[in-house]
Amino acid sequence: MAVHDTTDTTDTTGTTRRGDRTAEPVLGSAAPRREGPAKLTGTARYAAEHTPPDCAYGWPVAAAVAHGSVTGIDDSDAMAVPGALAVLTHENAPRLGEPDDPTLLLLQSPRVPHRGWYVALAVGETPEAAREMARALHVSYDEEPHDVLVHPDHPKLYHPEQANGGYPGACERGDFDAEYDAAPHRFDLTYTLGPLHNHPMEPHAATAVWEGGHLIAYDSSQGATVVCQTLATMFGLDPHQVTVVAEHVGGGFGSKGTPRPPVVLAAMGAKHTGRAVKVALPRRELPFVVGHRAPTVQRLRIGARDDGTLAALGHDVTTHTSTVREFVEQAAVPSRVMYGSDGSRTGHGVVALDVPTPSWMRAPGEAPGMYALECAMDEVATALGIDPIELRLRNIPDREPDSGRPFSSHHLADCLREGARRFGWERRDPRPGARRDGDLLLGTGVAASTYPAYVAPSTASVQALGDGSRPAYHVRINATDIGTGARTVLAQVAADELGVPLEAVRIDVGSSDLPAAPLAGGSSGTASWGWAVHKACRELRESDGTLVTVDTTSDVQGQEEYARHAFGAVFAEVSVDTVTGEVRVRRLLGVFAAGRILNARTARSQFIGGMTMGLGMALTEHSSLDTRLGGFVEKDLAGYHVPAHADVPDIDAHWIEEHDPYLNPVGGKGIGEIGIVGTPAAIANAVHHATGRRYRELPLTPDRVGVVA
Amino acid sequence: MIPQRTATSSTLTLHVNDTAHTVTVDHRATVLDVLREQLHLTGSKKGCDHGQCGACTVLLEGRRANSCLLLAVAYDGAHLTTVEGLGDEERLHPLQEAFHERDAFQCGYCTPGQIVSGVGMLCEAAEGHPSHATSPEALQWATGAPAELNRDEIRERMSGNICRCGAYPHIVEAIEDVTDHALRHRGTAPHRTDAGADAGTDADSGTDARTDAVPAR
Numbered sequence: 037m038a039v040h041d042t043t044d045t046t047d048t049t050g051t052t053r054r055g056d057r058t059a060e061p062v063l064g065s066a067a068p069r070r071e072g073p074a075k076l077t078g079t080a081r082y083a084a085e086h087t088p089p090d091c092a093y094g095w096p097v098a099a100a101v102a103h104g105s106v107t108g109i110d111d112s113d114a115m116a117v118p119g120a121l122a123v124l125t126h127e128n129a130p131r132l133g134e135p136d137d138p139t140l141l142l143l144q145s146p147r148v149p150h151r152g153w154y155v156a157l158a159v160g161e162t163p164e165a166a167r168e169m170a171r172a173l174h175v176s177y178d179e180e181p182h183d184v185l186v187h188p189d190h191p192k193l194y195h196p197e198q199a200n201g202g203y204p205g206a207c208e209r210g211d212f213d214a215e216y217d218a219a220p221h222r223f224d225l226t227y228t229l230g231p232l233h234n235h236p237m238e239p240h241a242a243t244a245v246w247e248g249g250h251l252i253a254y255d256s257s258q259g260a261t262v263v264c265q266t267l268a269t270m271f272g273l274d275p276h277q278v279t280v281v282a283e284h285v286g287g288g289f290g291s292k293g294t295p296r297p298p299v300v301l302a303a304m305g306a307k308h309t310g311r312a313v314k315v316a317l318p319r320r321e322l323p324f325v326v327g328h329r330a331p332t333v334q335r336l337r338i339g340a341r342d343d344g345t346l347a348a349l350g351h352d353v354t355t356h357t358s359t360v361r362e363f364v365e366q367a368a369v370p371s372r373v374m375y376g377s378d379g380s381r382t383g384h385g386v387v388a389l390d391v392p393t394p395s396w397m398r399a400p401g402e403a404p405g406m407y408a409l410e411c412a413m414d415e416v417a418t419a420l421g422i423d424p425i426e427l428r429l430r431n432i433p434d435r436e437p438d439s440g441r442p443f444s445s446h447h448l449a450d451c452l453r454e455g456a457r458r459f460g461w462e463r464r465d466p467r468p469g470a471r472r473d474g475d476l477l478l479g480t481g482v483a484a485s486t487y488p489a490y491v492a493p494s495t496a497s498v499q500a501l502g503d504g505s506r507p508a509y510h511v512r513i514n515a516t517d518i519g520t521g522a523r524t525v526l527a528q529v530a531a532d533e534l535g536v537p538l539e540a541v542r543i544d545v546g547s548s549d550l551p552a553a554p555l556a557g558g559s560s561g562t563a564s565w566g567w568a569v570h571k572a573c574r575e576l577r578e579s580d581g582t583l584v585t586v587d588t589t590s591d592v593q594g595q596e597e598y599a600r601h602a603f604g605a606v607f608a609e610v611s612v613d614t615v616t617g618e619v620r621v622r623r624l625l626g627v628f629a630a631g632r633i634l635n636a637r638t639a640r641s642q643f644i645g646g647m648t649m650g651l652g653m654a655l656t657e658h659s660s661l662d663t664r665l666g667g668f669v670e671k672d673l674a675g676y677h678v679p680a681h682a683d684v685p686d687i688d689a690h691w692i693e694e695h696d697p698y699l700n701p702v703g704g705k706g707i708g709e710i711g712i713v714g715t716p717a718a719i720a721n722a723v724h725h726a727t728g729r730r731y732r733e734l735p736l737t738p739d740r741v742g743v744v745a
Numbered sequence: 746m747i748p749q750r751t752a753t754s755s756t757l758t759l760h761v762n763d764t765a766h767t768v769t770v771d772h773r774a775t776v777l778d779v780l781r782e783q784l785h786l787t788g789s790k791k792g793c794d795h796g797q798c799g800a801c802t803v804l805l806e807g808r809r810a811n812s813c814l815l816l817a818v819a820y821d822g823a824h825l826t827t828v829e830g831l832g833d834e835e836r837l838h839p840l841q842e843a844f845h846e847r848d849a850f851q852c853g854y855c856t857p858g859q860i861v862s863g864v865g866m867l868c869e870a871a872e873g874h875p876s877h878a879t880s881p882e883a884l885q886w887a888t889g890a891p892a893e894l895n896r897d898e899i900r901e902r903m904s905g906n907i908c909r910c911g912a913y914p915h916i917v918e919a920i921e922d923v924t925d926h927a928l929r930h931r932g933t934a935p936h937r938t939d940a941g942a943d944a945g946t947d948a949d950s951g952t953d954a955r956t957d958a959v960p961a962r
Contacts, residue, residue, distance in 0.1 A: 068845055068846070068848070069845075069848070071853070072844075072845045072850075073834040073837060073841075073845065074834060075850060075853030075856055076828075076832075076837060076841040076844055076845055076850070076853075076856060076857075076860065077788065077828060077829065077831070077832060077833055077834050077837070077841065078786070078787065078788015078789070078827065078828040078829050078857045079788070079829075079834065080853055081787060082787075082790075082854065084791070085781070085787035087782065087785065118753070162771060162774075162782075163774075163778055163782060164771045164773040164774055164778075165771075167773075168773070235909060236852065236854070236909055237790070237792050237798065237800060237852060237854040237855045237907070237908065237909045237910075238790070238792070238852065238854040239791070239792070239793075284852075284853065285852065286790070286852045286853065286854030287851070287852040287854060287909050287910055289909070316791065318794065319792070319793040319794060319795065319797075319798075320795075518852055519850075519851030519852030519853065519910050520851070521851075637848045638848060638851075640848070641848045641851055641910075641912060641915065642851070644911055644912075644914055644915070645851060645910045645911030645912065646911070647911070648911025648913060649909075649911055672793060672795060672797060673792075673793050673795075673797040673798050673907060674795065674797045678907060678909055679911070679913070680904040680905075680907055681899075681900040681901070681903040681904045681906070681908075681913050681916070681917070682878075682900045682901050682904040684900070684911070684913040684914065685914075686896070686914055686917075687914050
């Protein structure tokens with residue numbers, strides 16, 4: 037098993053410069069980002085940075101009650117503000133066609149499903165005027181009682197047919213009750229996670245302008261094809277009458293994976309006023325209107341034999357959704373994948389509350405689910421006196437437990453062993469609380485990671501330009517680069533297949549006028565887009581023509597039945613201050629098996645970035661619902677603490693060279709999400725090792741950890 | 746110049762990247778919004794508009810500042826450096842080059858703020874400013890000698906700039922790469938000029954100053 041070595045890669049990246057040719061293969065090389073210079077010098081334009089001539093500014097007005105309906109809107113003061121253009125409300129806004137996602141049905145009815153729901157849009161000549169108008173708008177409400185707290189005994193709890201991702205809400209395998217009751221070692225453990233917020237650095241924003249009957253929108257989105265189709269539906273247009281541009285996107289982490297209010301509001305405002313309209317959401321409003329990771333209460337029941345193998349595995353998740361749309365965080369799903377057992381029961385219960393609608397946040401399902409499962413596995417290991425790595429090795433299944441399908445490839449064991457070697461795991465004293473450094477207690481922990489290798493159909497085109505002596509190619513695909521390096525890696529795929537230098541490939545992404553493609557989400561972008569680019573380049577190479585357009589629908593649907601998952605192992609070392617309760621991460625190391633790594637430089641950044649977000653989930657990120665006022669308490673970056681420079685140590689990310697013939701022609705499994713998955717449990721397990729205490733709730737902030745004797 | 750005022754707006758001059766811009770600003774407008782919406786210098790980003798994230802960091806008279814917290818009307822005659830003033834795509838600033846080599850960014854939205862903040866931070870350290878991470882021993886001597894920038898120092902001094910993609914380890918490496926050169930390399934240590942200096946005399950980087958009047962909205 038070849039293992040990619042950090043030192044080698046660092047050397048490579050240190051000597052590779054833009055425009056230089058290197059001897060190494062194009063695909064897999066550490067090519068720097070194509071849009072790098074534009075981003076580094078500030079010339080890369082994001083959604084709110086397109087200002088068409090005569091552009092007006094929209095400022096949304098958020099509902100000031102937790103539940104109820106709007107009974108009246110007085111806009112006389114708002115329209116008296118110098119520079120006022122219009123106030124759009126449910127009484128005068130353009131009527132919209134029904135979208136798939138009802139959270140986009142804005143200003144269509146007086147209903148207020150939760151605090152922060154938009155009830156109006158003020159449009160003014162300047163940002164200052166629009167904001168002043170929003171403040172001066174008088175909205176009266178008929179308030180109704182609200183209920184925002186989920187718990188497993190909630191009377192409105194129900195068991196959904198499906199959870200997010202199309203997974204069955206509940207699954208049974210074998211006889212869980214009998215196996216659990218008969219097991220010599222039984223563990224019944226409950227883990228609790230509050231809501232979490234994506235908070236990409238670029239707040240959601242859009243600029244829209246109507247040119248004749250054609251709608252042009254610059255949107256901060258993970259997938260302009262879906263936005264284009266949605267706007268066409270809502271505004272009664274043919275998709276060819278809509279152009280959505282998402283050239284540079286300042287992060288999304290799932291929250292921009294579906295169309296969001298700014299693009300709908302901007303298009304409505306532009307239609308109503310006949311002007312270009314820009315809508316950039318204030319940071320404090322994001323938690324209410326762009327989705328969040330739903331809170332979960334997770335009950336893990338594990339029946340173990342003396343040797344640590346599992347006889348029974350039960351994973352019951354309780355979560356919330358809104359009254360607008362059902363979204364069920366599929367946190368029990370990883371327990372259907374990770375470990376074998378004779379009897380298993382996994383299921384989800386959900387309550388529809390007067391809360392903002394939850395949605396995707398980096399590794400929905402896996403991130404919270406693996407926190408609970410991997411902490412529980414650590415508790416089993418500790419109780420049985422078995423090394424936590426050994427316990428996992430003993431429980432790796434031959435086939436995916438619930439489906440019975442063979443794995444396309446499975447290298448969790450290699451990740452655990454390689455990580456242990458690099459981390460120095462064999463020198464670990466397993467006794468909790470054994471290492472002390474002054475007021476600090478030190479501990480180490482490990483957790484496994486997993487994320488499914490999704491792929492979706494895509495189209496793409498490639499055109500041969502230039503002449504025989506200087507080949508040049510133009511790849512076109514509506515992929516989205518939200519910071520992954522999609523432009524760069526897709527150009528690498530094309531250059532590799534065409535057998536030309538990277539510089540010979542020009543690529544356009546980020547517009548719905550390009551060949552349609554799925555969104556950047558589910559760690560599936562590179563696999564899905566790369567498959568289409570690869571196919572287009574291959575067909576061009578094998579044809580006499582100069583332009584090829586392909587569609588991978590039949591290829592994707594023709595895949596063989598395998599269980600396809602990336603795996604990984606994360607190791608953490610923490611210090612816990614016995615006086616203040618502060619937990620700090622000293623070391624963080626991840627080893628991943630995610631198929632072929634297509635760009636060593638950008639892949640490392642994604643692994644490290646995912647682990648950093650996992651560190652935030654473990655230690656700093658906390659949100660809560662306000663029982664009195666409804667909505668979230670932690671609204672902005674002063675209240676909701678994402679990790680800062682000083683929170684993050686050096687992070688090591690490595691990978692196994694994994695060759696999986698059952699994936700897609702480019703051979704990658706997707707890497708955007710797996711980095712976050714094992715990290716919270718690795719840190720929580722390290723805190724137990726340091727202190728001897730199990731907290732079973734995140735984040736491990738000083739107030740929660742407290743004074744450690 | 747004496748600002749021309751109405752009850753709600755004033756005409757004033759901002760010296761941005763050695764170019765004088767005469768603009769009429771709404772009294773409620775921040776320097777960030779004037780840069781982005783009136784001067785179309787969109788390199789400075791709006792991440793939070795509350796001074797919490799650092800994406801809007803500019804150098805104001807050579808010092809780091811969150812431009813979202815500066816009301817433009819209060820800065821007539823001020824000298825600002827934004828990311829656009831550090832380098833261009835053909836000729837990157839050494840810190841921009843280091844960010845590129847280290848892949849110290851992903852989505853790129855916090856990046857201009859990180860880079861401008863890094864440049865300002867290197868200058869502060871060169872002038873001997875201590876930080877929370879500076880050892881008590883070093884503080885005791887307080888000689889004004891350049892502060893030594895180990896990784897903890899860099900992390901502490903850069904903690905006003907948030908990156909949600911999690912590029913922090915690579916950002917620290919990129920800053921380390923230029924630390925040794927910070928004092929030597931032309932343009933890395935930003936020049937300081939006196940507030941209110943005449944537009945014709947603030948061009949000590951060699952760029953000719955010109956007045957680029959922007960019409961009032």
